[in-house]
Amino acid sequence: RTGCAASRNVRTIAMLTAAVAFAWTGPAPLRVSTRRHRPAVMDDGLVADVVEDGPPAPLEVIQDMSTDIGQKFGPTAPAHPWAKPWTNLYEQEAVQLVKARSQLLKQPLKDDMANDEIFVSKDSIHILKHHGSYMQQDRSLKGKDKAQSYQFMLRLKVPCGEIPGPLYAELDDISNKWGHGDLRATTRQAFQLHGVLKSNLKDVIQAIANIGSNTYGGCGDISRNVMTPPVHFPNNKAYVYCQQYSRAMADLFKPMTDAFVELWLDGEKAHSVEYWQRDIGEFDLDKVRSHDNGNGIITGHPVEPLYGLTYLPKKFKIAFTVPGDNGVDLYINDIGCVVIMEPDGETLKGFNLVVGGGMGRTHKKEATFARAADHLGFVKKADFFEAMKAILAVQRDHGNREVRASARLKYLVHTLGIDSFRTLVEDYHGKAIEPWAPLPPWKYLDWMGWHEQGDGKLMLGINVVSGRISDTAEVRLKTCLRVLVDRYDLDMILTASQSLVLRNIAPADRMTVESTLKEHGIKMIDEVDAITRKSIACPAFPLCGLAMTEAERVQPDINAKLNAVLRKLGMANDDFVTRTTGCPNGCARPYMAEIAFVGSGPNAYQLWLGGSPDQAGRTGQPTSLFKMKYDDLEDTVEPIFTMWKTQRLTADEALGDFCHRVSIPAVEKYME
Structure with missing residues (x-):
């Protein structure tokens, strides 16, 4: 492949094939299918949709509203047709129509x-x-108690994982007043707040927005929290650009509807501007967002130029990093x-891009799978935003809206293949994607412990077990962080491994900060075992x-069991990446673990x-142990570790x- 010109024949053949497959005659009415769909893998490995006849029922038909709101391109009218097992032309799964009828994410939620x-x-x-919230119930309760246990989890949008001190103080107060009294650091460098009642939801969201953050973009079929390494190196230009462009992408791909302001802020602007806006003004992102290169990226929608009427088929995740630092799990995005x-070393040249990673899958549904991203190529700095818009437009127009389980970008990349996917991106972008720039080997860096920032101040990484910021009899982490934030005016950065980094610590305060942590029962990193x-x-x-079993609450015991087996085998100095989830959806990225x-x-x-x-470019593989009993964990892993010890090459x-x-x-x- 040598660029757009060289791939024109491939594109022409694909478009002719698409024309036959689609019998495209223009935008068509959408309908909710009454047939049951299940994804399957065809003989050639493509993700297909197997349709099973369901009970007869009248079809619910809604008209394609694109002509009413001026939408030129989108899921029912892609600018560049392409052959694939789904078309999105006549049938879409129900969530897509919920979004289409929502008046740009307002109804029926407003009512x-x-x-x-x-x-x-x-x-x-x-x-x-x-809007950043999931409705939940307490599954430990039964009957009427469970029926009365409805509550809401809120997930913040915090690009780069940055949590200014005043925001942490506000969240600390909110969690005590309206939540469960704790916070949770997620695997995407954000905070979650659990236990908010519906009657308090507006007050909580309003308070978060007025302190300079928000929850808009924490969840949903849009671009979610944008990740970067959890460091503060103001004199290292690579890391500076990494964080600046992360903030820019968080803003560029935000929904433009006024639904958030109307529902939660009574139509008024928040009291504080989002703190991540501080160094992205030079990009003029409103202009970048609406710029139309004439290749079908812009939908024509007057409010949502990039997302259009129905936003994306499913969630969309982005991460940034620098060469060598893979603490963000780059390939799962x-x-x-x-x-x-x-x-x-001072001037930004551009970006290498990977596409098509994702963790979610369903047990015994082979059409759903975890996938590590492919190398798409390199784009120059001047072309970066348009290239990112092009990738988003490809997923918007061609991602599977017929079967929600197959809606992520990874299935589109898998189905088309990376070369055809690249060609499709180039059609939207109007330029060739250049070859991948060579990189050094990746390392899994968590940035725990003390580090110099390079500006005379220090960072301190603190391990947080499974991300839970709470107070117990032994460890009063939540209180300690509030003390440090108030006393030393510190900010923090959440990590992709559910821990946190305190930044801007004066060297003169190092010993008192450390002693404060120890007084509250918090271990320094050299006291934390490597498995934990x-x-x-x-x-x-x-x-x-979705949980089928425990995860967070048993992780400390799992770590203890793993350590016990290693000690028994004389392998106490060995360690590995281990992860636990309560279901196959993959929120803790288990499929990248050792x-x-x-x-x-x-x-x-x-x-x-x-x-x-180092989380570099491949997933793990399932064993035939589908239902390993928790009590059998030690007996299960002992022969694995024994084989590793006795047969490893080095x-x-x-x-x-x-x-x-x-x-x-x-x-x-060997385990038999």
Whole structure:
């Protein structure tokens, strides 16, 4: 492939094929299918949609409203048709139509918030996600108690994971007044607040917005929290550009509807400007967002030029990093961006881009799978925003809206193949994507412990077990952070491994900061065992509606069991990346871990092995142990660790690399 010109024949053939497959005659009415859909893999590996006849029922038909609001391009009228097993022309899954009828993410949520119920309707649940909230119930309760336990989780939008001190203080107060009294750091560098009642939801969201943050974009079928390494190196230009462009993308891909302001702020502007706006004014992102290169990126919608009427098929995740630093799990994102500098180390040259990563899957549904992203190529600094818009437009127009389980960008990249996907992006972009710029090997960096910032101040990374910021009898982390924020005027950055980094600590305060942490029962990183340091878990029970078993609440015990087996085998100095989830949805990125436990039933887990120790470019693989009992964990892993110890090529061959090299079947044979 040598660019747009060289790929024109491929594109022409594909478009002719698409014309036959689509029989395209222009925008058509959309309808909700009454047939049951299940994704399947065809003989050629493409993700297809198998349709099973359901009970006869009248079709609900809604007219394509694109002509009413001036939308020229979008899911029913892609600017560049392309052959694939789905078309989005005549049938879309129900959530797409909920969004289409929502008046740009307002209804029926606006009406539901005005009534006296303690819950919102099914359609509002989907719309509420775009406002940063999930409705939950306490699954530890039964009967009437459970029916009265409706509550709401709020997830903040905090690009780069940055939490200014005043925002932490506000969240601390909010969690005590309106939540469960704790906070949770997520695997995408954001805070979640649990236990908010519907009657308090508006007050909480309003308070968060007025302190200079928001929840808009924390969830939903839009671009979510944009990630970067959790560091503050003001004199390192690569990291500076990494964070600046992360903030810019968070703003560029934000929804433009006034739904958030109308529902939560009574139509008024927030008291404070979002703090991540501070260094992105030079980009003039309103102009960038609406710029039309004539290739179909812009929908023509007067409010949502990029998203159009129905936004994206599903969630969309972006991360930035610098060469060598893979603490963000770059390859699990829809788009991963790597800063490439000129040889002088001061000037930004452009970005390497990876596309098509994602973790979500469903047990025993082979058409759903975890996937590490592919290398798309390099784009120059001047072309970066348009290239990112082009990728988003490709997913908007061609992502699967017929089967929600197959809606992520990873399925589109998998179905088309990276070369055809690249050509399609180039059609929207109007320029060739250049070859991938060579990079040094990746390293999994968590930035724990003390580090110099380069400006005379210090950073301190603090390990947080499974991201839970709370107070217990032994560890009073939540109180301690408030003391440090108030006393030393500190900010913090959340990490992709659910921990946090305190920044801008004066060297003179180092000893008192450390002693304050110890007084509150918080361990310094040299006191934290390596397994715990490299482990993360999703919340799971009791609030997650998808959880099949425990995750966060058993992760400390899992770590203890793993450490016990290592000590028994004389391997106390060995460690690995381990992750636990309560279901296969993959929120804690288990499929990238060297060893992972994926919930498959009550007290049961599917065992995965073989992810990269540096999270670099491959997923692990499932073993045949689909329902490993929790009580059998130590007996299960002991032969795996024994084989690793006795058959590894070198003393430092990582567990994930070893399992990948010898193959999962070989490991299972040894376990017999």
